[in-house]
Amino acid sequence: MDKIVGVKGMNDLMPEEMVLWERLEDGVSETFRLYGYAAIRTPILEPTALFVRGIGEATDIVEKEMYSFTDALNGERLTLRPENTAAVVRAAIEHNLLYDGPRRLCYFGPMFRHERPQKGRYRQFHQFGVEALGMAEPEVDAEQLLMIWRLWERLGIAPADRPQLQLNSLGTTQERLAHREALVDYLGQHQGLLDDDARRRLQTNPLRILDTKNPAMAQVVESAPLLSSFLGEASCAHQDRVCQALRGAGVPFVMNPRLVRGLDYYNLTVFEWVTDRLGAQGTVCAGGRYDGLMAQMGGKPAPACGL
Numbered sequence: 001m002d003k004i005v006g007v008k009g010m011n012d013l014m015p016e017e018m019v020l021w022e023r024l025e026d027g028v029s030e031t032f033r034l035y036g037y038a039a040i041r042t043p044i045l046e047p048t049a050l051f052v053r054g055i056g057e058a059t060d061i062v063e064k065e066m067y068s069f070t071d072a073l074n075g076e077r078l079t080l081r082p083e084n085t086a087a088v089v090r091a092a093i094e095h096n097l098l099y100d101g102p103r104r105l106c107y108f109g110p111m112f113r114h115e116r117p118q119k120g121r122y123r124q125f126h127q128f129g130v131e132a133l134g135m136a137e138p139e140v141d142a143e144q145l146l147m148i149w150r151l152w153e154r155l156g157i158a159p160a161d162r163p164q165l166q167l168n169s170l171g172t173t174q175e176r177l178a179h180r181e182a183l184v185d186y187l188g189q190h191q192g193l194l195d196d197d198a199r200r201r202l203q204t205n206p207l208r209i210l211d212t213k214n215p216a217m218a219q220v221v222e223s224a225p226l227l228s229s230f231l232g233e234a235s236c237a238h239q240d241r242v243c244q245a246l247r248g249a250g251v252p253f254v255m256n257p258r259l260v261r262g263l264d265y266y267n268l269t270v271f272e273w274v275t276d277r278l279g280a281q282g283t284v285c286a287g288g289r290y291d292g293l294m295a296q297m298g299g300k301p302a303p304a305c306g307l
Contacts, residue, residue, distance in 0.1 A: 009115070009123030024155065025108065028128045031151045035143065037106035037130050042087040044110060048077040050086050053297065065113040080112035085265075085290070085306055086297070088131050093299035102134030129287075129306060133294070136303035138238045141269040141289060142245030144307050148273060148285055149251045163273035163284050165252065167242070168259035170267050171227060171235040173292070179230040180206055186224055193220045207260050226257045238268050265290040269305065 048068050067080040108128050152162045183206050198209045270288035287307030295301040
């Protein structure tokens with residue numbers, strides 16, 4: 001009789017590994033609590049519509065990576081969560097968590113994406129995350145970045161070995177639309193240099209073309225219009241206050257004007273902590289501000305930021 005083995009890309013954690021996992025979990029939980037983040041847990045299964053609406057229909061996650069199926073017992077379309085921000089926002093709206101003011105929330109748990117398993121990328125992977133709901137101040141963005149810097153310290157990672165913090169601003173919806181128009185016009189003039197994936201994204205999600213890993217497109221991307229050229233006074237002021245707070249706390253960072261996020265809900269501050277030591281998965285922590293998501297999900301408008 002053939003033996004049954006686990007699903008490819010969904011790994012068992014042996015007792016010897018769990019010693020390290022528990023050390024990591026304790027360090028992260030303690031650090032998040034010190035910054036006032038209260039734990040929340042959401043189900044690993046959610047309505048598929050939650051991620052289509054929250055993440056964006058033209059994103060890689062929704063188009064190619066979600067584990068979605070129809071529940072044969074009742075016909076519901078369900079999805080194993082590929083990320084948890086949309087689920088936390090759904091829970092906050094459903095349970096009216098902001099009725100008495102802003103909330104700082106944190107979570108830990110498995111996420112699922114149908115990717116090709118390789119070093120640093122798995123089909124079931126685990127994420128820690130935080131969401132600050134109802135807070136518009138740029139100092140909240142900086143607070144979360146400072147918290148991660150303190151986490152590296154808490155975990156015993158020397159400054160020279162820590163991931164590099166990269167920052168950018170995606171501005172407002174209006175600023176992104178103006179940039180999108182210029183970007184589509186520019187890329188449309190260079191379609192012969194675009195790969196199939198970029199040509200597909202040209203009308204649906206052109207900003208993601210700037211995040212290509214295709215070296216053949218490096219030159220055309222390098223010369224593309226920068227979103228920073230379209231930022232207004234308020235967006236620039238928000239970005240400046242984040243940078244000032246980080247400098248004041250001694251947290252090193254670099255500005256990366258090509259940095260975008262793969263989800264549609266971000267605005268203003270976006271960031272990634274990146275390393276070249278973990279194989280295919282170079283980004284170990286990422287996030288930013290998503291001030292429009294609460295309203296987009298059917299709740300009362302409220303600013304938010306998470307990672």
